[in-house]
Amino acid sequence: MGYIVARTERIAIIGAGMAGLTCARRLADAGYAPAVFDKGRGIGGRLATRRTPDGLQFDHGAQYATARSPDFEALLKQARNAGAAALWADGADQAHIVGTPGMSGLGKHLGQGLDIRQGIAVTGLNRVDDGWAVTFAGGAEVFDRVVVTVPAPQVSDLLGLEHPMSREVAAVRLDPCVTLMAAFDPLAPRPFITRADSDDPLTWIAQDSSKPDRQAPACWVAQASTVWSTAHLELSPNALVALMLPMLCDRLGTDVSTLRYAAAHRWRYARVSVPLGRPFARNRSGTLYAGGDWCLGPRIEAAWSSGEAIAQHILDASFSE
Ligand SMILES: Cc1cc2nc3c(=O)[nH]c(=O)nc-3n(C[C@H](O)[C@H](O)[C@H](O)COP(=O)(O)OP(=O)(O)OC[C@H]3O[C@@H](n4cnc5c(N)ncnc54)[C@H](O)[C@@H]3O)c2cc1C
Structure with a gap:
């Protein structure tokens, strides 16, 4: 019978969009307890649904998901089986999968059971003796590793313009x-x-x-x-x-x-109009990662691939330590 080993390493993920949630989900499934920070009131990032008091609703961000890789297709299938997604009969040749009851339903599905701290805008990331201090209004918390999944142009807001990672992602355009x-x-x-x-x-x-x-x-x-x-x-x-x-x-x-x-x-x-061209950026020690759709292209699946790749890299690194 399989079992999960509880891991004590403290991991923070900034951003609860598809990339951050995917990374957090993978790490949680491997026994970590990542803390996910998002400045928004809801989760999902650009997987967004606006609801009005009169009962109207609109997917004002991503319209639908399409799958190119079998693994992402499997995730969408699992979401459909769980009632968090369905096929949209919009007449397109390719299957267009939408979250239910809104696109944000996909994010909620991925976020189930995770430690998600909503409504917290992270304002800075600073190296301290025993890790990274994640700063937000009213406090700071120290983590061993941090995964940043905010849009690339906002990475420098957290790390400063001169940080090597800010410079590494400076050419990315959304x-x-x-x-x-x-x-x-x-x-x-x-x-x-x-x-x-x-x-x-x-x-x-x-x-x-x-x-x-x-x-x-x-x-x-x-x-x-x-x-x-x-x-x-x-x-x-x-x-x-x-x-x-x-x-x-x-x-x-x-x-x-x-x-x-x-x-x-x-x-x-x-x-994304100019992607990074690889699934994530990281520092040499592997304690700081940055990812999101902007690494690979303008699609939900690109954000998922980036989040998956970061989680896999962390898991590979921790098993070889
Ligand atoms: C209008 C529109 C239509 C689109 N249509 C499609 C489509 O039909 N199909 C498709 O595949 N893709 C579509 N996309 C693209 C798709 O939405 C994205 O590729 C994907 O959702 C990006 O996920 P992400 O996790 O990389 O980023 P995001 O979803 O942007 O997540 C980043 C998260 O970081 C949070 N954040 C930012 N700064 C901070 C901070 N300082 N502190 C804490 N949290 C912070 C944000 O609140 C956000 O939740 C569309 C996008 C838009 C905007």
């Missing part, structure tokens, strides 16, 4: 994406399930409520192109709604009188 969430009268037109058009300022429009296990009808998500998002990123959410809503109404063939709800979200670091 493009912004402004997302519009809108709900219409259920009788308003629903001309398609998804629409992708790289020449349109709204490059992606999805009938979010057509995904499985969504209760509210006629909820839509529209993503602006990188060019449009970059040009308008600093506008207020209300100003963004005012610009994007007429475009969405036009593409749907409806008018604004059928609108029930609208909001905009600004993702400053949405999609």
Whole structure:
């Protein structure tokens, strides 16, 4: 019969997105008890679902997951079996898997049973005699190893611009994406399930409520192109709604009188355009790691691969010590 050896090494993971949760899950399964810090109120990072008091919901981050590797496919299958994911019948050739009841459901599934400290923004990482001091508002805690899974441009916020790891990831680029969430009268037109058009300022429009296990009808998500998002990123959410809503109404063939709800979200670091090119960065002693989708590419699976690779490296190192 298999058993898990409890391991006393203190490991902190900064970020509870797909990369951080995957790494934490693997380490926890091997007997570690990693502490996962996330500044957000929920977990999942860009696997995000916005819910309104009226019962509307929108996946305003990642739209769906696709699997290229058998191992990631197996994870999605396991999530489906657990009721945390399902196939989205959106007419695509490739299987599009979505979290249930929202994309954040995937993150919640991975995070089950982990020590996740939500609503804590880590402000600094400093080398101390017996490890790394993880600093946050109101305190600090020392860990033997730290795994940073925040977007690459934010690594230097924690380590300082001159830290070798900040310099190592400095060339990585993530493009912004402004997302519009809108709900219409259920009788308003629903001309398609998804629409992708790289020449349109709204490059992606999805009938979010057509995904499985969504209760509210006629909820839509529209993503602006990188060019449009970059040009308008600093506008207020209300100003963004005012610009994007007429475009969405036009593409749907409806008018604004059928609108029930609208909001905009600004993702400053949405999609990787220049990846690191390897699954993670680390210091020589193996006490500090950095990873996330930005290591390999703009996909949920890339974040998963990075988190897996970091965990494997830590496990290999600790078994050889
Ligand atoms: C609009 C949009 C659409 C997308 N569509 C798709 C899609 O359809 N399919 C697909 O495969 N991928 C898609 N992606 C990309 C996908 O969402 C990402 O590749 C993946 O979720 C990244 O996971 P991650 O763990 O690397 O990073 P994140 O999910 O960004 O996780 C990082 C976490 O770190 C936390 N954090 C940051 N700074 C701190 C700090 N100082 N202290 C504590 N916590 C901190 C954040 O709160 C966050 O939870 C999309 C992304 C966006 C934004």
